[in-house]
Amino acid sequence: MIIHTFASSMKHTITINSLAALPEAAKEFLKVLGDHRLIALHGSMGAGKTTFTTALCRELGVREDAVGSPTFAIVNEYRSAAGEPIYHFDFYRITKPEEALDIGLYDYLDSGALCLMEWAENIEDLLPEETLVVHLTVGADGSRTLSWED
Numbered sequence: 001m002i003i004h005t006f007a008s009s010m011k012h013t014i015t016i017n018s019l020a021a022l023p024e025a026a027k028e029f030l031k032v033l034g035d036h037r038l039i040a041l042h043g044s045m046g047a048g049k050t051t052f053t054t055a056l057c058r059e060l061g062v063r064e065d066a067v068g069s070p071t072f073a074i075v076n077e078y079r080s081a082a083g084e085p086i087y088h089f090d091f092y093r094i095t096k097p098e099e100a101l102d103i104g105l106y107d108y109l110d111s112g113a114l115c116l117m118e119w120a121e122n123i124e125d126l127l128p129e130e131t132l133v134v135h136l137t138v139g140a141d142g143s144r145t146l147s148w149e150d
Contacts, residue, residue: 016144019051026055029146036132036150038109040120043136048144049118052136053088056116060086069118074103084113091119097126 012032016025033039041049054067061081068076069090078086087108094100100123108115109128120127134148 011149012147014146015139016048016052016146017141018143022051022055023059025146026052026059030056030059033132034150036130037112038115038117038128038131040117040124040127040131040133041136042121042133044138047136047138049136050090052144052146053116053118057086057088060114062086074100075108080114085111087111087113087115089115089117089120091117091122094119094122097123100126 014025014028016022041053043049050069057067057078062078067078074089074091076088078088080086091100105126132148132150134146137145139145
């Protein structure tokens with residue numbers, strides 16, 4: 001795993017070279033997350049958004065068998081080891097903003113809980129300004145790179 005933080009621009013990157021490096025990458029991401037509670041994960045199909053979300057949840061103490069893709073449910077709720085709610089969204093199937101509003105999107109976003117959102121670009125116009133946008137890209141060697149600015 002390679003971690004780069006450029007303090008002047010507050011641009012961060014974490015390169016994940018293998019599945020074995022995921023727990024360490026998730027731990028590092030959580031360390032630098034700061035006060036951000038709304039995380040929009042952008043990446044192509046198969047980039048590893050759900051896999052990375054699962055690693056984050058495990059680091060937060062969510063039961064290993066509890067985490068899964070909410071593709072059909074749109075949102076899954078988990079509990080951290082401290083009992084705090086974590087909301088995991090998959091907006092892949094959302095085609096109109098009203099569909100996200102119908103599930104009570106703002107109730108979740110305003111809850112103060114950690115919200116991990118896959119395919120958030122499908123509801124981009126609904127997301128608050130403070131949403132941290134994280135890009136997940138796949139390298140030619142199969143590695144994954146997380147990048148964001150704050």
